[in-house]
Amino acid sequence: MNPELINTLSEQELTAIDAELAHVPCKSAAAIDALKIVQEYRGWVSDDSLHAIARHLEMSADELEGIATFYNLVFRRPVGEQVILLCNSVSCWIKGCDKLQRTISRQLGIEMGETTTDKRYTLLPVSCLGDCDHAPAMMIGKTLHHDLTPESIVRLLAGD
Ligand code: FES
Structure with missing residues (x-):
């Protein structure tokens, strides 16, 4: 900025x-x-x-x-370089988005709504991303990731 x-x-x-x-x-x-x-x-x-x-x-x-x-995709507070939008609507909830959230929180050391100390990531909830057939889903920046598991999240965040 x-x-x-x-x-x-x-x-x-x-x-x-x-x-x-x-x-x-x-x-x-x-x-x-x-x-x-x-x-x-x-x-x-x-x-x-x-x-x-x-x-x-x-x-x-x-x-x-x-x-x-x-419109919850307008950020009214500073965010990290990459915003992780974790879907918490029904399909993703049923498919275990809460487990994904715990994995992300553990890996990045942030809770929902927080930004990592290195300002790299901000974790935010979002409602349905329109990819329910492949729930659970989330966006990292502009990229949609789906069929997620805690293991795939670890790989994604480690290699990103
Ligand atoms: S409920 Fe998560 S993508 Fe639709």
């Missing part, structure tokens, strides 16, 4: 957000895309970033915060 951009949006962010605005009927309809764009550039969406986005979309920061909170 570039610290100079704290109170404003960068040219690239504005260009990407404005490209989204061209496809929506009102500015607030681009809220999720705008949050995702800023997150892509900065890793997470700070309060200052959220206010800057809200100003650009001519909506209140509270309204945008509500959207960011509802």
Whole structure:
């Protein structure tokens, strides 16, 4: 993250957000895309970033915060280089995602919601990733992993 951009949006962010605005009927309809764009550039969406986005979309920061909170893939706290999104919806629950969580916690030394001290990984829960036929599933960064076992998790995290 570039610290100079704290109170404003960068040219690239504005260009990407404005490209989204061209496809929506009102500015607030681009809220999720705008949050995702800023997150892509900065890793997470700070309060200052959220206010800057809200100003650009001519909506209140509270309204945008509500959207960011509802959409749980917008990170409102700093996260590690890689975010592990462990699915905890029904199919994955039945297939033992709790065991996977314990394995990850043991291997990385973090609980759900925490970031490793080397800032490499953040572990977060997520609802269904749409891969229920191959539960349990999780994402590491942008890569979906499925049919997971505690053993495959150990290999994944060791070799990643
Ligand atoms: S319930 Fe986990 S991928 Fe659908």
